[in-house]
Amino acid sequence: MKPLRDWIGRLPRGPAACRLLTRMGIDPVRFWLLTDLFGQLAERRELMSHLGQNAAALRASAWVFCAMSALMTILLLLAEPRPAAYFAIFLALTGFLMTGVLFSEAGNSLVNPVEGLVLAHQPINGATYTAAKLTHLARILLFLVPALNGIPALGGLLIGAPWYFPLLLLGAAFLLGGVIALACCAVFGWLIRFVPARRLKAAGQVAEVAPWSAFMLFQNGRGLFRHVHMPHWIPTATAPRVAIGLAALAVSAWAVAMGLRCLSGDYLVRISAIAGGSSGARAKPRRSRTGDLVAWRFGGQPARAGFEFVSRMMRRDWQFRRQLIPMLPAVVGVLYMSARSWRTSPFSAGFAGAHLVPHLFGAILFFICPLLVYGSDYKGAWLFLLAPGRAIAPFARGIHAWLWLRIVVAPHLVLLAAAMWFWGVGDGALFTAYSLAVASLYLGLELRLIDGVPFGKPPEPARQSSLFMLMMAGGTAMAIAAVLQHFVLFRWHAAVLVAAVLLGAAAYLATRSSLDTFATAIRFNLGLMSQEAKVLYTEVG
Amino acid sequence: MNTGQSAPIVEFDRVVFSYSYTEVLHAISFTLGRGEVVGLLGPNGAGKTTTIKIMAGILAPGGGVIKVAGLPLPERAVDVKQRIGYVPETAVLFESLTGQEFLELTGRLHGVAEETLQARIYAMLETFSLLSDRSSRLDSYSKGMRQKILIAAALLHNPELILLDEPLSGLDVNAAIMIKDLIAALAAGGKTILYSSHVLDVVEKVCDRVLIIHQGKLIADGSAESLKASTHESTLEDVFRSLTGSATVDPGVARIVAAIAS
Numbered sequence: 001m002k003p004l005r006d007w008i009g010r011l012p013r014g015p016a017a018c019r020l021l022t023r024m025g026i027d028p029v030r031f032w033l034l035t036d037l038f039g040q041l042a043e044r045r046e047l048m049s050h051l052g053q054n055a056a057a058l059r060a061s062a063w064v065f066c067a068m069s070a071l072m073t074i075l076l077l078l079a080e081p082r083p084a085a086y087f088a089i090f091l092a093l094t095g096f097l098m099t100g101v102l103f104s105e106a107g108n109s110l111v112n113p114v115e116g117l118v119l120a121h122q123p124i125n126g127a128t129y130t131a132a133k134l135t136h137l138a139r140i141l142l143f144l145v146p147a148l149n150g151i152p153a154l155g156g157l158l159i160g161a162p163w164y165f166p167l168l169l170l171g172a173a174f175l176l177g178g179v180i181a182l183a184c185c186a187v188f189g190w191l192i193r194f195v196p197a198r199r200l201k202a203a204g205q206v207a208e209v210a211p212w213s214a215f216m217l218f219q220n221g222r223g224l225f226r227h228v229h230m231p232h233w234i235p236t237a238t239a240p241r242v243a244i245g246l247a248a249l250a251v252s253a254w255a256v257a258m259g260l261r262c263l264s265g266d267y268l269v270r271i272s273a274i275a276g277g278s279s280g281a282r283a284k285p286r287r288s289r290t291g292d293l294v295a296w297r298f299g300g301q302p303a304r305a306g307f308e309f310v311s312r313m314m315r316r317d318w319q320f321r322r323q324l325i326p327m328l329p330a331v332v333g334v335l336y337m338s339a340r341s342w343r344t345s346p347f348s349a350g351f352a353g354a355h356l357v358p359h360l361f362g363a364i365l366f367f368i369c370p371l372l373v374y375g376s377d378y379k380g381a382w383l384f385l386l387a388p389g390r391a392i393a394p395f396a397r398g399i400h401a402w403l404w405l406r407i408v409v410a411p412h413l414v415l416l417a418a419a420m421w422f423w424g425v426g427d428g429a430l431f432t433a434y435s436l437a438v439a440s441l442y443l444g445l446e447l448r449l450i451d452g453v454p455f456g457k458p459p460e461p462a463r464q465s466s467l468f469m470l471m472m473a474g475g476t477a478m479a480i481a482a483v484l485q486h487f488v489l490f491r492w493h494a495a496v497l498v499a500a501v502l503l504g505a506a507a508y509l510a511t512r513s514s515l516d517t518f519a520t521a522i523r524f525n526l527g528l529m530s531q532e533a534k535v536l537y538t539e540v541g
Numbered sequence: 542m543n544t545g546q547s548a549p550i551v552e553f554d555r556v557v558f559s560y561s562y563t564e565v566l567h568a569i570s571f572t573l574g575r576g577e578v579v580g581l582l583g584p585n586g587a588g589k590t591t592t593i594k595i596m597a598g599i600l601a602p603g604g605g606v607i608k609v610a611g612l613p614l615p616e617r618a619v620d621v622k623q624r625i626g627y628v629p630e631t632a633v634l635f636e637s638l639t640g641q642e643f644l645e646l647t648g649r650l651h652g653v654a655e656e657t658l659q660a661r662i663y664a665m666l667e668t669f670s671l672l673s674d675r676s677s678r679l680d681s682y683s684k685g686m687r688q689k690i691l692i693a694a695a696l697l698h699n700p701e702l703i704l705l706d707e708p709l710s711g712l713d714v715n716a717a718i719m720i721k722d723l724i725a726a727l728a729a730g731g732k733t734i735l736y737s738s739h740v741l742d743v744v745e746k747v748c749d750r751v752l753i754i755h756q757g758k759l760i761a762d763g764s765a766e767s768l769k770a771s772t773h774e775s776t777l778e779d780v781f782r783s784l785t786g787s788a789t790v791d792p793g794v795a796r797i798v799a800a801i802a803s
Contacts, residue, residue: 033649037635044637117633120599122650123622 025127034124034132057460058140062147065097069148073155083161087169090152094173097148098141098180105140106184107204107322109133110192110263130263137181141174149173186259193262205318209325213332294401299394302387306398310372311406313455319376323459327367330475334360345423346431346490355482355490357415358435361408362442363474368407369446372399373525375455384453385526392526396519399454400447400511408439426493434496437503444510448517452525548611550575550702550733551596556605558591565591567757568605573702573735578728580748580765581737584785587754589737590630593704596735597627610701623651626695630706630737632687636680640671640690643679644697651698658697665693669716684711692720696727703727703734709743721747745777755785 011017018028043055072093076086110133119129153166187207195203288308295304314320338353338360346352387395412432419428489495549572558566566588573579583589594600596609598618607614609621634643641662648658666672669689679687688711695703705724709717724734724747738744744751745765753761753768761768761784765777774780 029652030650033646037646041635041637117629117631118635119650121597121622121625121627121629122647123619123652124650125619 021131024131025125026131027125027128030124030128031132034119034129035135038132038136058143061101062143065144066147066151069093070151073152076152077155077158080159083156083159083165086152086156086159086161087165087172090149090169091172091176094145094148095176095180098144098177099184101140101144102137102177102181102184103187103208103210105137106181106188107208109136110185110188110204126263134181134185137185141177141181145173145177146170182256182260185263186256189259189261189263190255193259202318205322205325208322209328213329290405294398294405298397298401302391302394303398303401305391306395307402308398310399310402310454313375313377314372317375317377317455319374319459320371320455323371323374324367327364331360331364334363334478342418343422345427346486347423347427347493347496351483351486354419354431355486356478358438358485359442359478359481361411361435361439362446363478365403365407365439365443365446366449366474368403369449370451372450372454373452373457374459375457376459378456378458381453381456381526381529384456384522385529389523392522393515393519396515396522399450400443400515400518403443403447404440408436408443412436412439430493430496430500434500434503437500437507440507441503441510444507444514447511447514450518451521453522456525456529548575549573550610551735552606552608553592553596554606556592556595556607557603558588558595558600559603560591564603565757566595566602569754569757569759570605571752571759571762573733575701575733576728576731577750578724578734578736578748580744580751581735581754582739582741582744582751582781583754587785588757589754590706592754593627593706593735593737596702597625597704598622623698624701626698626700626703628688628691628695628703628705628708630710632684632691632711634679634687634690637678639676639678640666640682640686641675643690644694647694648697653698661697662693665696668719669693685713685716688712689716701732703732704737705734706737707739708736709738709740717743741776741778741781751777753781753784760784 013028013032021028021031069090072090076089081089110130149169153169156165156169157163188204191200191203191207288311291304291308294307295301298307334356338356341351341353344350344352344354346354412435415435416428416432419431422428423431489499551571551573553569553571555568555570556566557564557568565586569588569592581589581592591600595602595607595614598609598614598621601615610624612621612624614621635646638646644662644665645658648662649655653661663672666675669692671686671689671693674682674686679690682690688708692705692708695705708720712720721743724736728734728749736744736748748765750764751761751768752759761780763771765780768780769775769777772780772783774783
């Protein structure tokens with residue numbers, strides 16, 4: 001078995017493969033050196049989120065996909081669909097999930113090239129470097145496509161599909177994945193070609209969120225397109241339509257080819273500009289009035305330091321922003337659903353979308369709090385080692401103050417105005433008070449998820465594999481909470497008032513307790529950092 | 542050392558470079574002759590590192606003509622990179638690699654034959670007293686050890702042009718003396734060295750010629766002696782202060798002391 005595995009491993013490095021690579025403008029020796037280097041760095045967990053998922057993270061994602069597709073297969077087999085429909089469903093699912101995953105991974109590999117600082121002055125041509133980076137996307141396909149389609153492919157045989165159905169589904173899924181991977185790379189190639197280096201990171205983040213946004217738009221925007229009619233000049237006959245389709249296909253293929261060419265042109269020259277490309281935005285040196293308030297009420301200058309630190313880093317740390325991106329379309333979707341029935345008071349007999357609002361804050365904070373410890377400038381956390389021990393607790397209070405004032409209180413002021421306008425002063429004020437108490441309680445509890453110094457750890461790509469499942473689970477929990485709230489609580493105004501008071505008190509107590517835990521987590525994390533010297537000398541080999 | 546009379550190895554002709562919309566190099570022109578050791582001086586933000594990165598093919602200029610070893614940049618950047626050794630200002634390394642692995646990677650990327658590479662790595666590590674740490678990850682190296690690795694990596698492929706951006710940063714006294722001797726020996730062997738530093742007495746000792754950049758413009762080009770003579774100053778530090786206007790440093794120092802005392 002081992003000789004066979006070795007032979008298969010050597011195959012892509014053989015003379016024939018080298019000749020093929022050379023013909024494509026890729027230097028085979030340097031290509032394999034870089035491929036091995038990136039693999040080695042990923043396995044040793046260096047430059048996490050810059051090289052994409054390592055084998056362990058990919059295996060975790062593969063298991064999640066496998067479980068999800070197995071569940072879907074069982075449900076579909078019970079419905080006994082036609083093989084063609086069954087085939088189309090799994091191909092569409094592959095396309096949707098792979099678009100999200102590959103866009104994100106292409107962004108990791110191509111728009112955040114920190115390794116460029118080390119390699120930019122090495123004699124590597126752009127095509128070789130790009131090809132080595134893109135080999136990673138092929139690895140992802142090899143892991144995830146079989147995980148997503150293996151069980152459904154076999155399941156197809158149980159609904160009367162022909163014997164070759166598994167091969168057909170897997171082949172089509174690999175082909176689709178390959179096309180999506182090339183398209184993702186082409187998008188980033190166009191971005192690298194036309195977007196200035198200082199805007200590239202932001203543009204990459206927008207590109208990553210595009211597939212999810214398109215999905216949300218498709219789900220919720222059908223009404224928007226209701227009145228859009230096909231233009232009269234589009235022919236109705238089949239032949240011209242086929243011709244138009246082929247032309248569109250040719251243009252798409254050209255766009256992908258040109259995008260890939262842009263990517264591999266002078267990539268290593270651009271890469272340095274990307275790595276060193278600051279936003280160019282200059283921050284005005286101004287004194288925040290809210291900062292004054294926080295220093296006054298939450299623990300002096302260390303609290304102000306925590307408040308200002310989190311405020312600025314959340315806006316400027318691009319790894320943090322990038323990790324939050326997958327959440328945005330879901331939040332916009334829930335807000336859209338709530339807004340559709342906004343005129344219905346939560347105290348009325350019918351279910352109002354407003355019931356989702358307090359839990360939406362909980363969901364947002366549920367994502368923000370655990371992610372708050374990861375950042376691109378995590379090495380700067382040494383600074384906190386120099387802070388006096390007594391500053392840690394007020395520093396933590398300052399961070400909580402930012403989360404509470406900016407994410408909970410400020411939106412509730414807007415909510416109060418809107419709610420009183422639509423539902424009257426009494427209902428509006430009561431609902432806002434209730435929502436504020438619920439959101440504050442969520443924050444009080446979820447503060448415990450901040451496991452160390454904010455922005456003090458490198459990002460962990462493995463977390464992203466669980467994000468999709470978390471979003472599904474969180475959405476379900478939110479819907480259940482909203483329905484219970486509607487049927488159990490919002491029948492009586494007095495019950496809501498009592499609940500708001502009790503939840504507010506619970507929020508206060510939970511926050512006090514969680515702040516202690518948070519400060520302890522920061523101290524513990526700093527303790528680990530100061531102990532690093534003891535484990536520095538790590539022998540390899 | 543060579544006086545640079547033969548065909549220049551580096552030609553910079555009216556080179557312009559901008560970061561975003563800020564022009565940081567304004568039509569800089571100079572040449573470097575083979576075997577020359579040239580000091581590149583300038584205050585922080587003057588454009589020294591940008592000049593070196595352009596020469597290394599890492600940054601593409603916005604205008605002007607650049608040739609390194611007769612090859613135009615950025616068009617032939619890959620070929621130029623094969624001929625240069627570059628020690629960057631900041632020691633960015635793949636920290637999970639060991640010293641040995643990092644040097645092997647660099648040498649192989651430059652196409653150095655395996656036996657030659659291993660012999661050179663051994664010699665470099667031994668010279669820099671890093672043999673016992675060759676199997677330790679780079680994240681465990683001190684700043685000086687990392688700097689030694691960067692210098693070794695820059696020399697492994699026997700480059701024609703060596704670009705040193707603050708090479709003595711973090712090195713102990715013995716290592717710094719060794720690097721100064723190494724620069725002299727390499728220049729005697731026909732290598733061209735561009736040496737950027739803020740340590741002016743070292744520059745004065747090791748360099749045949751000095752270039753001073755200030756606010757993106759080349760404001761002086763000549764030997765330390767000729768610059769001292771033309772500005773009527775006694776040391777290179779005085780020449781630097783006089784040309785870059787840093788004689789006004791003293792009021793600034795007084796302001797800082799006053800601010801922290803208030």
